[in-house]
Amino acid sequence: MPQRLVVTELSHEPRKRFPEELRRLRNERGMSLRELAKVLGWDASLFGKMESGATLGGPEVVQALDQYYGTSPLLLTLWEMAVGDPTQFKEQYRRYMLYEADAVSLWHYAASAPPGLLQTEGYMREALAAGGAKGKVLEQQVEARMGRGKLLEGDEAPPFRAIISEAVLRMGLRDKRAWREQLEFLAEAAERPNITLHVLPFGAGLHGLTNTNTMFLRLLDGSTVVYAENDVRGELIEESSRVERLQRAYDAVRDLALAPAESRMFILRLLEELPCEPST
Missing domain, CATH: 1.10.260 (434 Repressor (Amino-terminal Domain))
Known part of the structure; x- marks a missing residue:
């Protein structure tokens, strides 16, 4: 890269x-x-x-x-x-992709799915298929998403912090093997020096980002932009006052989340709870 x-x-x-x-x-x-x-x-x-x-x-x-x-x-x-x-890509998301490529640090709240930068191919494939993609279109979208993950690889990779709702980790996939691979990948990613993962347990209750997947990008000029997305729409936010409000909400959520070591153990316990794969 x-x-x-x-x-x-x-x-x-x-x-x-x-x-x-x-x-x-x-x-x-x-x-x-x-x-x-x-x-x-x-x-x-x-x-x-x-x-x-x-x-x-x-x-x-x-x-x-x-x-x-x-x-x-x-x-x-x-x-x-x-x-x-x-x-x-829709216009605002395409602009977000440019910002993501330039970001010097990234932090994310995952309300409904693992962070896109940390999704495995199996997760992407099932999620995109559930959204209606199939055939050549499905393959193209999977390939495009896989390319994004390279951003967090290598010596020059930016720092990335993600808070993942427990709901995301409990939902799983129909393909149990693919879901195991996704959880294993998250546990491995949590050990990388540039990646910090937190799990937000159900006991944390409601908060300011409950239903919103949110990605913050710190840019080279020191400014921050946010891409906020729910099931209905996504929005690129560049206005400083709105970014600041979302940043305060994110900081409050981080205070409710498990520490990185506890979060990794939480993911490992979920792996232990998964049924063993049948022997071949």
Whole structure:
């Protein structure tokens, strides 16, 4: 995965950001346009025009670049935003994806599902299928979501804190093996140095974020944005006063949650309660 950015000049306007990212990624590889063209099989002049902003290219070449650089789905998301294609992400969520890629720290409250950055493929597959996705669309959405998890990997990964409602951990999946893998992954993730997990037990009662999945992103310029989502709608919140109110609510919820060590033990106990898989 490319190293995290340490500059603040990158634009959040998709038509400008797309060529900026293309230039940055190629320069990080130390490649010329000709070398990139030789590896991927497109003409060097096309990559030059895309990096200058003269053309956006097509989805096939953008997907190839995403695969080569290991950035999926960032470049395709930028391309969709730049051409105004709403097929994969709603506008506010697409903007959120840009902020997420740049965040220097992230913290999350999970009201109804494990944090997206910590979901296993099995969980994503069943959740997306339950929402109506199937066939090629399902595979594309699973692949896009799997790419997001790379954000928390490697030496340059940002710190991530998640508070997970006990309801999330009790709901489970129809596929018991996939659910076991999800719980095991959460327990393993809790041991990473950049990840802190809390479990919010049922006994904590009602609170200010009870029905709202909430992700806070601290950006390079020191500002914070929030993406809040429930079963009906999602909203990107950038207004400082609203962000501050949500931050206070999050801090109050964190005070009610179990400590990280207790939280990991809670997840391990849930694993012990799962029925053993039949021997083969």
